[in-house]
Amino acid sequence: MTDTTVDDDRLLLTRAQGGDISAFEALVARHEEKVYGLALRMTRSEADAAEITQDTFLSAYQHLGEFRGEAAFGSWVHRIAANNALMRLRRQRVLDVVTEDLAGPEFTDRGSLAESPETDWSRRADDKMLDEELGRAIQEATDALPEGYREVFLLKDVEGLSYEEISEMVGISVPAVKSRLHRARLALREAIDAFYKEV
C-alpha cells in the first residue's frame, strides 16, 4: 500500500467517522477486492467469501468510531476479514493439523540433499505473467496443504500479516507459526519444482 493510498484512506475515514456515508462507500470500493480475495483464498467458497466480505465491512462500519487510525484502514479491515474467515473455518471444523503428508526435500543418511533441483526456476517469480498450468499446480498444492499450514501460509506470505497477528488469530505461538510457514513453503517449493521437472 502506498503512502498516498494510506493518506487518501485517512481523509475518507475522517469523513466517514463524521457520518459521511459516501466516504465509507469509497473506502469499501478501495478495499473490497483485497478483502474478497483473502476470504476466497481462505475458505475456497465464493458464497462464504461474499458473506465474509459483507460481514467484514458491516463490522468496520459499526466500529468506525473506535478506529483510532494507529494502523492503516486497509490493514484493519484485512485483519477483521482474516478473523471472520478463520472463525468460519473453525465452525466448519476444517482446522485439522496433519503433518504426515506434507512434502519436503529428501535427504541422505548424511543429511545431504538426495536430489538437486533440476532447473533454477527462481527467476520465473519475476515474470509478469504466470504460466496457466503452473498457476493450477500451485493452486492444487496449496489446497492439498493441511489446513493449519495452509492458513498460516496464506495469512503470512499472501496476505502479509505479521507473525504476532497470526499467532493471536490462530491461537498458536510465534515459533509454531514460523515452523508451519516453513513446512508449507517447503511443500509448495516441492510442488513447483516437480512442475518444472515435468515440463
Place this chain on the structure above:
Amino acid sequence: MFNCKDSIESLLPFLEGEMSPEDEEHLRAHLNGCPPCVEFVRTYRATSGLCRKALVKSMPPEVAGRLRSFLRGKIDESK
C-alpha cells in the same frame, strides 16, 4: 559445520536475519561449497512470490453490487 538438512531447516531464520552469528557462519560456509543448496535457497525464496501470483482472486462485479446494496440496507436500517 552444517549439512544440507541443517541449512534447509534454518532457511526461515536466515532469510529473516534472525540467526545467531555462529549459525549464520556455518550456513554460509555450507552454501559456499554446495551449489544444490544455493539453488534450493533461490527457489525457496521465489516460492512465495509465485504463489502470490497464482492465488490472485478477483471479485465478480455482481458480488461487488450485492455488497453495496447489503451495506446501504444495513446503514439505512441503523439510522
